[in-house]
């Protein structure tokens with residue numbers, strides 16, 4: 001086997017995980033990839049027959065980068081193997097169309113009434129779904145009459161603030177918010193403004209997560225490069241970058257900067273550089289001396305091990321770090337205002353029993369779960385949080401839409417849906433709009449982003465028509 005072949009890349013992951021074995025039972029419900037990996041490995045041991053290439057190819061498609069497993073390098077390597085398959089074998093045109101969420105949403109959202117009518121029509125709906133590789137039972141969300149961009153223009157959000165003091169936010173709204181649920185980015189802007197934060201909506205493209213998940217690295221890099229350029233300019237002008245979507249936040253804060261601190265550009269930019277040492281973030285610093293967030297490691301020992309080899313390493317490492325270090329999840333940002341005594345208490349009562357689900361990509365940002373605390377200030381509202389870090393809604397971006405993954409996606413989401421049903425809530429709250437699509441698919445509960453509740457409590461209009 002060619003040492004650089006995608007099969008070889010995924011084979012190395014199989015061997016490393018089988019050797020470690022930690023996830024054999026830990027990840028048996030919330031992940032499709034690891035249970036299949038152990039099944040293939042065990043079969044190989046029992047039969048003496050090597051795992052065939054088609055099984056390795058299928059295995060790589062089962063990872064949705066949910067980040068619930070313990071090893072960051074393993075999931076990055078899975079994405080690299082997936083990319084290697086696509087670069088060698090090409091991408092099915094239907095997946096190419098589906099993964100370009102922004103373009104697809106723009107096209108469908110340009111004529112929302114017609115699109116909605118087509119999908120509601122049973123015959124036409126099934127023909128379009130079949131042609132696009134979407135499972136016949138997957139609900140396609142309704143496109144709103146008016147996208148977020150129209151409201152943003154009326155609110156003058158596309159012009160920068162003339163404020164010279166106080167907080168300024170460059171808001172990254174995310175494709176699902178911009179094109180499918182515009183009430184969410186609207187609520188986010190209203191809540192930020194209510195708390196004296198000037199809001200600017202920079203030019204933005206899809207964060208790049210959907211093409212990354214499908215192995216389309218060229219598109220993922222193109223989108224990330226555009227966003228880095230726009231957001232980097234905003235950071236230079238004193239803006240904080242705020243994401244209401246946890247997946248966009250995870251990509252901008254975490255995935256983009258992977259490996260960037262190991263680059264020579266970063267090491268050469270370190271002001272207090274010590275000859276013979278590398279300055280790297282603390283989690284890499286086993287055995288190094290602590291200096292707040294960073295540690296110093298001997299270049300002679302670690303220089304060949306620590307490389308800028310993350311998924312986005314072709315892009316400027318300093319720009320990746322600058323944007324990542326100035327990006328906040330919206331809930332994290334509002335909590336920060338709370339700690340500074342700069343968060344205005346919600347006033348109007350919302351008599352509702354809600355259950356809050358913290359999405360996978362928020363958990364991975366390591367900012368805790370800010371919304372239950374923020375929502376505890378809303379009069380009349382009771383919120384219970386779903387505990388346990390292995391619950392997953394199962395939608396996995398566009399994966400749950402694909403004909404071949406729809407059933408597996410429902411199966412993965414079922415334990416979470418059953419858990420929610422135990423609470424008998426009036427309402428589900430979650431900040432991830434992909435999870436919202438899956439809740440809409442699998443339950444009859446109303447679903448809202450927590451910031452819609454905060455905005456509703458400020459305005460006294462808790463339930464706005466979409």
Ligand code: SF4
Pocket residue numbers: 016017018020021022023024069070071074
């Ligand atoms: S993902 Fe990490 S912890 Fe889990 S089996 Fe693989 S190497 Fe071990």
Ligand code: SF4
Pocket residue numbers: 027030031032033034062063064065066067068069075
């Ligand atoms: S990122 Fe998620 S789907 Fe991929 S291996 Fe880890 S837990 Fe499984």
